[in-house]
Amino acid sequence: MTQLILLPGKDRSLAHRHPWIFAGSVDRLNGRARPGDTVDVVAANGRPLARAAFSPESKIRGRVWSFDPEEVVDDAFFKRRVAAAVERRTILPELREQEGLRLIHGESDGLPGVVADRYGDTIVLQLTSAGADKWRKAIVGALHKATGCPRIYERSDVNVRRLEGLEPTTGWLLGEAPDERLTIVENGVRMKVDIVAGHKTGFYLDQRDNRLMTRDLAAGRAVLNCFCYTGGFSLQALAGGATSVLSIDSSGPALATGAENLALNPQLDASRAEWREADVFNDLRAMKNSGQRFDLIILDPPKFAPSASHADSAARAYKDINVLGFRLLNPGGLLMTYSCSGGIGPEHFQQIVADAAVDAQRDARILRRLAASPDHPVALHFSEGEYLKGLLCQAD
Secondary structure (H helix, E strand, O other): OOEEEEOOOOOHHHHOOOOEEEHHHEEEEEOOOOOOOEEEEEOOOOOEEEEEEEOOOOOEEEEEEEOOOOOOOOHHHHHHHHHHHHHHOOOOHHHHOOOEEEEEEHHHHOOOOEEEEEEOOEEEEEEOOHHHHHOHHHHHHHHHHHHOOOEEEEEEOOOHHHHOOOOOEEEEEEOOOOOOOEEEEEOOEEEEEOOOOOOOOOOOHHHHHHHHHHHHHOOOOEEEEEOOOOOHHHHHHHHOOOOEEEEEEOOHHHHHHHHHHHHOOOOOOHHHEEEEEOOHHHHHHHHHHHOOOEEEEEEOOOOOOOOHHHHHHHHHHHHHHHHHHHHOEEEEEEEEEEEOOOOOOHHHHHHHHHHHHHHOOOOEEEEEEEEOOOOOOOOOOOHHHOOOEEEEEEEO
16 A cells, blocks of 8 residues: 655644545655555655545645544545445434435545535535545445435535545436426425535535524514525525515526525515625625615625735634624624635634624624534544534624
8 A cells, every 4th residue: 555654743633534645744755656646644754644536736735534544545444434424314313204414425424525415315525635535436336236216416516625636517317307496394484495506515404404594583673685695595594584684696597586486485475585795795795885774684795814824814804794794783783794705714704703793883793603513524633624603603
C-alpha cells in the first residue's frame, strides 16, 4: 500500500481524529497513487495512523476514511458506513417520518465528500472529493441496499469539485426521472423540490427545524422573509398565522416556485402573501426610508464566505444586512438571522450581529442560538461541519 508520510509533529490533528490532512503537513508520498486512491497515512517516525483518500490537486491532500490503519476500504466498508448513517437518522423521533431527510453528511458520518439527501423515494447524491468520486458505484449500491429507494440522482455540480481536479457530473445513477417534479410534505406544508436545477440538492433541508420555529413565532405578526428562495420560511409563517408575509428574492424563477408551493397548500391564506423580485439590500434600504416596519424578519442570505479568506468581505455584507434588519423591526420585534458561510464561525457571527445592532441603535438580546437540523450532525472532532449558524434576537 502506498504511504502518505507526514512531517514531524503533523500527526497531532489525526490524534484528535480530525479527518483532513493538508498539503503542508505532508513530507512525501512513498509509492504511486492516483486521485481517490486509498493510502496509508504514516507519522514521521513510521507509526501507522489511518487510511485516507489521496487527492493530489487539493490543498486537503488526504481525507481519512478510517482511523484504524488496519481497516480495509472496500465495497463492504461503504455498506457498513452508509447503513450506519441511515440508521443514525432513526434515533430521534422527529426524523423518522420526514419525507425530506439528509442521510449522509460527509465527514460527520465518516464519509468525507459524500452528501446524500432523500426526498420521498428518491435520493440525491453529491460527491465532492476525489475519494468519494472513485467509490461512486459502491456508495450508490450501499444507499440502495440501506434504503430500498429505487431512484438515485447525482448532483455533483458544485465548484469545490474543481479544487479536486474533478469535472461537474450530474445524471441518474439508478432508476429514471419521475413523471412529475418531486414534492415533499414538511411539517404539514407541501413543497416542490427541483433536484436537477434547484439549490444544493434541490432544497434546504438544514433549515427544517428553524422553519418550524418560524411557524411557532409567526402568529399575529407581519413577517419579512429575505432571500426567500422557494418560500420555505414564508409558508411556515403563513401556517403559523402571520398577518402578512413579504418574501423577497432576486430570482424570478425561485419566486414563481414559491407561489406554486403556496398554491399546493390551499389551507394557507394566499391573500396574506406577497412575492417580490428585487435586490434584497436595495429593497431593504427603500423600505427603511419609507418607514415600513415588521414584527418578524428572517435573514437567510447565500454563502458570503466560502472560505476563511473571504471572511472580511463577508463580514461587511452580513453586518450591512443585519443593520437593515434591525432598523426595520418594530419595538419588541424578532430577527432570525443566519450565516451558512464556513469561513464565519459562530462567535464571529455573533459579534457581527452585535455590531449591527449598535449601528442600528437598537438594544437587542439573543433568545436562541440556531443551527442545522439534527440530520446534519456535527462530529465533535470536526468543527468545520458546523457551517450553519443563526441567532433569534429580540430588539427593544
